[in-house]
Amino acid sequence: MLRTHEHDELERTTLRVIKDHILPNVDDWEREGIFPAHELMKKFGDAGLLGITKPEAYGGLDLDFSYEMVFAEALGSIPASGLSSAIGVQSTMCTPALAAHGSDALKREYLAPTIAGDRVGAIGVSEPGAGSDVANIRTNARRDGDDYVINGSKMWITNGAQADWICLLCNTASDRPKHGNKSLIIVPMDTPGVQLSRKLDKMLYFSSDTAQLFFDDVRVPASNRIGEENLGFTYQMEQFQEERLFVVARSLRAMEMAIEVTIDYTRQREVFGKPVLANQVVYHKLAELQSELEAIRSLLYRATEAYVGGENVTKLASMAKFLIGKLAMRLPAECQQYWGGQGVMNENWISRAYRDIRLTSIGGGANEIMLEVVAKQMGIHPGRRGG
Ligand SMILES: Cc1cc2nc3c(=O)[nH]c(=O)nc-3n(C[C@H](O)[C@H](O)[C@H](O)COP(=O)(O)OP(=O)(O)OC[C@H]3O[C@@H](n4cnc5c(N)ncnc54)[C@H](O)[C@@H]3O)c2cc1C
Incomplete structure (x- = not known):
């Protein structure tokens, strides 16, 4: 991987944000069992670090993935992996599919503010009954007119207690094979029927809010689906x-x-x-x-x-x-x-x-x-x- 002056510059910026905004607080956040997600994501967003590979049209830097890796390695120097994970969910885990396959309207509403650090995102794949076996998830999104109605639950969701939206993997067809019956749907966390069941009590990642979520007849517009129906897997x-x-x-x-x-x-x-x-x-x-x-x-x-x-x-x-x-x-x-x-x-x-x-x-x-x-x-x- 060719390392350029620009890679060094991005690393310096990342380390500066960590030094200024994380190191003075990390031990308190670990003790308190939570970190202020909106406040911290904003610092990273202001530094341009939450959309390194994302298109400029949505506030990203439009750089190649080698820069994302320099960023990720620099995040490894945060002396609490729960925090680097929470930031990684926002920068690298909940947005790639949205950036690659989402509609322009969806990207304006969710990708741009997430890159800016104004909104906190989460990724919802794992469930109480299916973590390794992703194809066997149970969460279901039923089409009803121009909406999806979602029922199910997600487990181990990083940023789950503080996120504004979640990129949710759901079953959208019961009559198709498991690898071709799922869709990724953006669900705003303040939609009626989304419930935070509990913030999980873990032996690690103390400052990261890992949550179990329930979805009870959660209605979102079908236009919140990323890309084509049933290509979510x-x-x-x-x-x-x-x-x-x-x-x-x-x-x-x-x-x-x-x-x-x-x-x-x-x-x-x-x-x-x-x-x-x-x-x-x-x-x-x-x-x-x-x-x-x-x-x-x-x-x-x-x-x-x-x-x-x-x-x-x-x-x-x-x-x-x-x-x-x-x-x-x-x-x-x-x-x-x-x-x-x-x-x-x-x-x-x-x-x-x-x-x-x-x-x-x-x-x-x-x-x-x-x-x-x-x-x-x-x-x-x-x-x-x-x-
Ligand atoms: C702190 C934390 C944060 C997380 N954040 C997120 C998140 O933000 N979003 C999200 O969707 N998920 C998240 N996860 C979930 C994580 O990805 C899953 O825990 C992981 O994929 C394993 O799934 P599981 O826990 O259900 O284990 P299981 O699927 O129950 O597997 C248990 C164990 O069985 C063994 N095993 C499984 N399959 C096989 C096989 N085929 N052959 C042999 N052995 C096997 C493995 O050793 C595995 O560890 C998080 C988890 C934790 C603990």
Whole structure:
């Protein structure tokens, strides 16, 4: 991936917004279990960071996806992955299908204010009964004249308690195969019948509001549908490519930071008359972890380059998401080990990293699902090829 002066500039801008508006508040937000989504998104919107690849006509920067990846890596330096996820939902996960397939009117009403940071968005795919098995979602949108009437529920929705709108995956045909019976529909969260069931109490991502939502006879105009009816599954699979690349880039940097703080700590902490870091097993382990990160970074950049070139990168993005997810299950724990008792102190970020980074192997598609997708792409899956 060719890195230019413009990429550096975008990274600097992102780090400045993080320094000015997140670092002074992040510990309070983590303690309080919520962050002010509208206030914070506005700061990112004002800096032009919420529509990096989106068309200028809707307030975006119209840059290629390599810039989005620079942004995502920079977000990884936020010492709370719940916040980088919430921002990523707004910038990279709930808007790609809208930008690519939405009508001009829909983009003016929802994309433009989301890029500006005036409205907060969410993405609603997972349900209580279907997370990995997206094709089996139950939420249903029945056509009634010029409207859809939506019933069902969504689970684990990031920004769910504060969002103004949600990009909702719904079944729109009962007589068609599961991969061709869904639509993506924009639902304003203040529509009668949308209920926030509960803000979920989690072991990680404390400052991010993850919610369960119910939809009870929610009526929205059919013009709120993104693109064509029953192509929603395909649109969501396309949208997942950007989500997965975002998660890889963000988590890479977060894990790199776990290595960096561990180097700092073990360099100054002495045991048996020498720094912890001076033990070969310690510096070898940290060198090994950094090597693994760099290998995944190379795969990420290759996938990004291919994506910028217009290729479908489902296979490469899923491989990278699998590898980062697998590494996320051990890297934070292996770093934390060298902190001794200090590693479990809430005042040390490594303890939050140990919790937060754990989600990488589950959120946005579990490791096993990534392997399912890769196997389908390789043509060795006993089921349908594709994914
Ligand atoms: C904090 C948080 C934020 C989230 N934000 C959002 C959001 O904003 N929007 C949204 O739509 N979703 C969101 N999610 C949902 C997330 O994408 C799902 O949790 C994830 O896809 C897994 O689905 P599930 O939890 O239903 O697990 P399940 O589908 O119940 O799977 C459980 C486990 O079974 C295993 N498994 C599943 N399938 C297979 C298989 N074929 N072979 C072998 N093993 C398998 C995996 O290990 C998997 O982890 C979020 C989740 C969390 C925890």
